[in-house]
Amino acid sequence: MKSEERNRLLKDKLNYIIDAHIDGGAEELTRVFGYERQNAVSNMCSNNSKNAVIRKVHMESIETHYQIPLSIWNHDVPFDKKLMNEMIYEYRFKLNKQEREKKEYFNYQKLLKEGLLNFSDRDTIFQKNNRLFEKLKGVWYAYLYASNPKSASETEGIWIVETTIYDDYSVVDYWENRGYLKIGKHESLIIKESYDNDDLTVIRFPNRQVPSQNFRFVIISNQNNTTNEMVNFGFYSRKKYTPQEAKRILGDKSKSQLKLDLEFNDRINIEGVVPK
Incomplete structure (x- = not known):
């Protein structure tokens, strides 16, 4: 030039x-x-x-x-x-x-x-477990089926979410959703708040699988842009899998995802009492 x-x-x-x-x-x-x-x-x-x-x-x-x-x-x-x-x-x-x-x-x-x-001496549920925490720190990839496959079309309907656990037990994912890790005796929780609407996401996983660098989790969150809950089974891994590999591990979507039954929600609303 x-x-x-x-x-x-x-x-x-x-x-x-x-x-x-x-x-x-x-x-x-x-x-x-x-x-x-x-x-x-x-x-x-x-x-x-x-x-x-x-x-x-x-x-x-x-x-x-x-x-x-x-x-x-x-x-x-x-x-x-x-x-x-x-x-x-x-x-x-x-x-x-x-x-x-x-x-x-x-x-x-x-x-x-x-x-x-x-850590509070009175907390008998969550505790300090340095040995497990050392294995949890760092970058993980979460794999789960998206509530709306079109929102993850580039990865064939699978969410692949890079997530980092920091030294202070804080957790930040790819979308800047932030939260923290709570370690229990046999299971632990990751609780995150959505960056754009303050919705809470709760992830529960078994401690015993963590050392293998691949462990399952169950996540309770809201479906895209709604207040309707959804339960998903997924897994964390240190390895970045292709969408095809992740699908093979996740298996049938109908067996790993449950969405809120809106008719059930309507019945709850009908039974509700108007506050005085």
Whole structure:
């Protein structure tokens, strides 16, 4: 790619980023760059001004202030608004996730230092089991049938959900649903809250299967975008299986998934008493 073509590509990208991703536009960017006059930025955006070049220091400043990835300026990345948007949103998502995890870590360290994370001596159900916890920490993949096969069409109706268990017993999955692990004597629970509607999901699994790095679970959750419950049998594994392999292990969907009978729910509502 010739120098003139590269400059034109950079200017097109800068114009779009200013219009679509910088509140305040060129005037705001002028202030961030420390220029006295806005025409300095305007010249950088203009294909008629060949002397005004977009340099690495400008790209780094835009990255710092507006979370625009440096990779977007690469010459092998074409001027494609949809592609640029995807790169920007993915980069911001990763940055925000890293920032949240950093805050959670510091909060955890603070609580640990202050002795506020001790297990209660009165808790006879859930307990501290370091030996089991060491085997549970880290990344797992959950496999289960989706309530609506179309929502998981790319994986043939199977949800494959990357899930991480952290040192503080917190649990975060691929969709940023967050919760915590509770270890019992023979079975344990993962309780998560949905990132978008605060619904609770409860996952119960047998401790004795955990060391094999593959263990079954039963999950109680709501069906997609409803308040109607569903029970699913699935399994966690350290291994990332293909959808076909996961289906072979899960078996018949009719034997591993139970949805709320809406007629049963209607009968409950009919029997209900109106509060006074």
